[in-house]
Amino acid sequence: MPTPASNIPRSSHPAITSLAPGDRRVLNENELAQRWGVSPKTLQRWRSEGRGPRYLKLSKRVSYPLEAVIDFEYSALHDSTSERVAK
Numbered sequence: 001m002p003t004p005a006s007n008i009p010r011s012s013h014p015a016i017t018s019l020a021p022g023d024r025r026v027l028n029e030n031e032l033a034q035r036w037g038v039s040p041k042t043l044q045r046w047r048s049e050g051r052g053p054r055y056l057k058l059s060k061r062v063s064y065p066l067e068a069v070i071d072f073e074y075s076a077l078h079d080s081t082s083e084r085v086a087k
Contacts, residue, residue, distance in 0.1 A: 026056065026063040035069075 032053075033040045046052035047062070053072035056063045 025066050027066060027069060029062050029064075032064050032069060 027035065029040045029043050033043055043052060047055060053064055054068040056065065
């Protein structure tokens with residue numbers, strides 16, 4: 001049985017451990033939209049619905065910590081189309 005993403009230690013995430021000092025550790029809304037192939041409006045809607053990855057909001061600026069993005073991506077992984085989505 002595969003290991004759930006929540007049980008994977010953060011230090012084992014390749015993108016986290018491969019960051020060099022000085023690398024950006026956040027994505028802005030447009031960068032994340034481009035990474036996932038969705039529109040920024042979709043991310044805005046998800047935030048209002050409480051969906052999507054955790055985000056930072058400093059004043060009017062929204063950014064997504066890379067660690068939160070990767071955790072969200074891992075939690076969205078599926079092994080089979082027969083898996084049920086937890087609600």
